[in-house]
Amino acid sequence: MEIIVCVKRVPNLSETEIEVDRDGRSLVDSDLEYDVNEWDNFAIEAAVQLKEARGARVTAITIGDEDSEDVLRRALAMGADEALHLMDTAFDGSDAWGIATALHRAIADRSFDLVLTGAISSDEARGHVGGMLAAMLDIPMVALVTSLSVDGTTATVRHEVEGGLERVTRIDLPALITVQTGLNEPRYVSIRGIRKVSGMEIPVRTAADLRLDASTVGAEAARVKVEEIFLPTRGEGAEMLDGDEESVVEALVERLQRAGGF
Amino acid sequence: MRKIFVVVERVKGEPDETAFELAAAARCLGDVTVSAVLMGDGVTEMAAELTRWFESVHVYDDPSLAEPDGEYQARILAPLIDGEKPFATLIPHTNTGMELAPMLAVRVNAPLIADAMSVDAAEGQEIRAVRTVFSGKVQARVAASADNGAVVSVRPGAFAASETPPEAGGAVHSQSIPDGVSPRRQYVETVSPDPSAVDISQAEVLVAVGRGIEDEENLELVHALATAMGAEVACTRPVVDKKWLEKTRQVGTSGVTVKPRVYLALGISGSFQHLGGIKGDPFIAAVNTDPAAPIFSVADVGIVGDILDLIPLLEEKIRQRRG
Numbered sequence: 001m002e003i004i005v006c007v008k009r010v011p012n013l014s015e016t017e018i019e020v021d022r023d024g025r026s027l028v029d030s031d032l033e034y035d036v037n038e039w040d041n042f043a044i045e046a047a048v049q050l051k052e053a054r055g056a057r058v059t060a061i062t063i064g065d066e067d068s069e070d071v072l073r074r075a076l077a078m079g080a081d082e083a084l085h086l087m088d089t090a091f092d093g094s095d096a097w098g099i100a101t102a103l104h105r106a107i108a109d110r111s112f113d114l115v116l117t118g119a120i121s122s123d124e125a126r127g128h129v130g131g132m133l134a135a136m137l138d139i140p141m142v143a144l145v146t147s148l149s150v151d152g153t154t155a156t157v158r159h160e161v162e163g164g165l166e167r168v169t170r171i172d173l174p175a176l177i178t179v180q181t182g183l184n185e186p187r188y189v190s191i192r193g194i195r196k197v198s199g200m201e202i203p204v205r206t207a208a209d210l211r212l213d214a215s216t217v218g219a220e221a222a223r224v225k226v227e228e229i230f231l232p233t234r235g236e237g238a239e240m241l242d243g244d245e246e247s248v249v250e251a252l253v254e255r256l257q258r259a260g261g262f
Numbered sequence: 263m264r265k266i267f268v269v270v271e272r273v274k275g276e277p278d279e280t281a282f283e284l285a286a287a288a289r290c291l292g293d294v295t296v297s298a299v300l301m302g303d304g305v306t307e308m309a310a311e312l313t314r315w316f317e318s319v320h321v322y323d324d325p326s327l328a329e330p331d332g333e334y335q336a337r338i339l340a341p342l343i344d345g346e347k348p349f350a351t352l353i354p355h356t357n358t359g360m361e362l363a364p365m366l367a368v369r370v371n372a373p374l375i376a377d378a379m380s381v382d383a384a385e386g387q388e389i390r391a392v393r394t395v396f397s398g399k400v401q402a403r404v405a406a407s408a409d410n411g412a413v414v415s416v417r418p419g420a421f422a423a424s425e426t427p428p429e430a431g432g433a434v435h436s437q438s439i440p441d442g443v444s445p446r447r448q449y450v451e452t453v454s455p456d457p458s459a460v461d462i463s464q465a466e467v468l469v470a471v472g473r474g475i476e477d478e479e480n481l482e483l484v485h486a487l488a489t490a491m492g493a494e495v496a497c498t499r500p501v502v503d504k505k506w507l508e509k510t511r512q513v514g515t516s517g518v519t520v521k522p523r524v525y526l527a528l529g530i531s532g533s534f535q536h537l538g539g540i541k542g543d544p545f546i547a548a549v550n551t552d553p554a555a556p557i558f559s560v561a562d563v564g565i566v567g568d569i570l571d572l573i574p575l576l577e578e579k580i581r582q583r584r585g
Contacts, residue, residue, distance in 0.1 A: 011396070013396050013397050013399055014397070014473070014531065014552065017554065018396065018399055018400065018554065020400070027396065027400070096364070096374065096376065097367075097368075097373070097374070100364075100368075119360070122396070122397050123395060123396055123397075124395055125376075125377065125393075125394060125395055125396075125397075125398075126376035126377065127355075127360045127376065127377070128360070128363060128364035128367075128374055128376050128415075129364075130364070131332075131360065131361055131362075131363065131364025131365045131368075132364040132365070132367065132368050132374075134333070134364075134365060135336065135364065135365040135367075135368035135369055136368055140333050140446035140447055141333055141361060141365070142333070142361070142447065143332065143357060143360045143361045144357050144360065144516070156450070158453065159357070160357050160516045161330070161357050161358065161452070162271070162273060162278070162356055162357055162358070162515075163273060163519075164455060164509075164510075164512075164516065164517050164518050164519075165452055165453065165454060165455075166452070166453045167329070167449065167450075167451070167452050167453070168449075168450035168451045168452075168453060169331075169447050169448065169449055169450060170447070170448040170450055171446070171447050171448070172446070178360075180516075181499065181500070181503045182499070182502060182503030223373035223374075223406055223407070224373050224374065224375055224404050224405070224406045225404060225405050225406070226402050226403070226404050227390075227402075227403045227404065227405055228402070228403050229395065229400050229401065229402045229403075230400070230401055230402075230403075231399070231400060231401075231554075232394075232399075232400075232401050232556070232559055237559065237560065237561070237562065238548065238558045238559070238560075238561040238562060238563060238564040239562065239563045239564070240558070240563075240564050240565070240566070241563060241564065241565045245567070245571065245572065245575060246575070248565050248567065248572075249565075249572055249575045249576050249579055250579060252547060252549075252563065252565060252576065253576065253579045253580055253583065255545075255547065255562075255563050256491075256524060256526065256545075256547060256580070257583060259523070259524050259545035259547075259562075260466075260467075260523050260524060260545075261467050261491060261493070261523075261524035261526065261545070261547075262467065262490070262491040262492060262493070262580055262583075262584060
């Protein structure tokens with residue numbers, strides 16, 4: 001079985017002070033730390049677990065600059081057999097359509113049974129690249145999958161539906177599945193694990209290699225243009241309690257009691 | 263006049279709330295005529311009811327549509343959209359919508375704006391929207407050309423449905439599934455949560471905990487605080503993903519919808535998926551180490567601080583007051 005996993009390097013913003021750059025369309029990235037997109041990490045683990053359970057060849061693919069090689073090395077360290085790096089300034093500024101187009105070109109010529117993507121990325125937060133890619137490949141897909149098993153040429157998945165329910169669905173391969181967090185427990189990647197795969201060669205494909213140009217990928221081709229980004233008004237509505245621990249907690253207890261919290 | 267299509271989802275035999283929210287969103291797009299698209303099994307009566315809200319209703323009533331399948335729906339709708347050429351097709355950004363919207367957009371070759379919180383279309387053929395990026399900490403204003411129609415997935419809860427139907431009095435158009443289009447997925451079953459599990463949807467006071475709890479052992483602090491307050495413990499998705507608490511305690515669009523009087527959010531950043539599960543405008547108090555956490559935009563009162571330091575103190579002071 002051939003499994004392709006699409007991964008992305010994203011800024012980790014959980015504890016970071018963020019600032020919009022002067023161009024009004026990107027973040028100042030001097031202090032940003034990057035990591036593999038959380039959903040994609042579950043997708044890699046799912047692929048590697050299928051490989052361990054029933055045998056498979058796992059290929060991790062990313063689109064991004066040279067720093068994005070990190071997430072591919074990480075996937076290799078987790079057990080992917082091969083990685084493919086789509087790297088070209090021509091890809092810069094692509095929208096979901098452009099990203100899906102490039103992934104489609106990179107995948108379409110290969111043989112594959114299963115394509116896994118994260119359900120969403122924490123940076124652009126569209127959740128649409130997987131569905132677009134499936135439509136371009138003309139294969140069926142299921143979104144937000146929380147458990148996955150493969151038997152022969154059929155995958156059985158559990159996926160989230162509205163109202164906190166889950167649905168069990170069967171789907172014939174080849175298919176695309178977008179992975180929800182919690183599908184598994186992604187293994188720990190040690191520095192030594194990364195070092196072990198540091199010698200593995202990662203092929204690079206440019207836009208020209210994929211027969212793509214500025215009319216199909218990149219900022220010019222983007223069908224959805226970002227006009228500006230901005231920070232929402234902070235603490236809008238919230239009364240922020242300041243002071244030492246003792247006094248802020250006292251003030252909070254006061255307000256909780258008044259609101260009927262206890 | 264601009265033609266707008268709204269895809270209607272169903273919940274327990276009723277149109278989902280998002281149908282009426284998207285009808286409101288459609289009216290932000292200028293001089294419009296708004297059509298509903300309804301897919302299901304035995305939904306003809308529901309289609310007739312929808313004419314009170316929409317100027318026309320396209321209904322696909324077929325046993326194969328009993329269970330929502332965004333992939334199948336996209337292949338059914340593509341010829342309708344190609345033929346009718348609406349200015350915009352609005353789809354709720356729900357789980358099924360996340361399948362339908364991207365697959366439909368590619369099939370009809372139209373730009374796709376994801377998870378819009380507001381939309382407008384003042385000039386020409388351009389449609390604009392505001393959406394959140396970077397874990398909800400940043401907002402982006404985006405634009406797309408609707409020359410070939412646009413597909414917009416709209417965040418549930420972002421638009422207020424009008425209280426009463428406009429009595430649009432539309433016509434019902436019965437549509438049939440295009441030749442050669444059949445499901446590619448096989449529905450097996452729907453899994454409901456364990457009925458014996460705790461029901462946080464009825465709780466008046468919730469102490470909810472997120473990633474900020476850091477370690478499973480620290481949950482003891484949260485349980486002790488909830489006991490002191492007479493509250494139930496709830497949580498965010500990452501806590502469930504780590505299997506520290508049961509899925510039935512997860513608040514959010516993929517979890518339980520709650521409507522408490524008071525919601526104490528501890529170490530919760532406030533993703534829209536989480537906030538989407540909180541209804542009824544409760545009093546929200548939030549404690550988080552990150553001053554830029556989106557939770558502070560919706561909270562009534564906030565403290566920037568470490569919950570591990572503050573929870574024991576909070577519990578002690580509440581116990582003192584309760585005597």
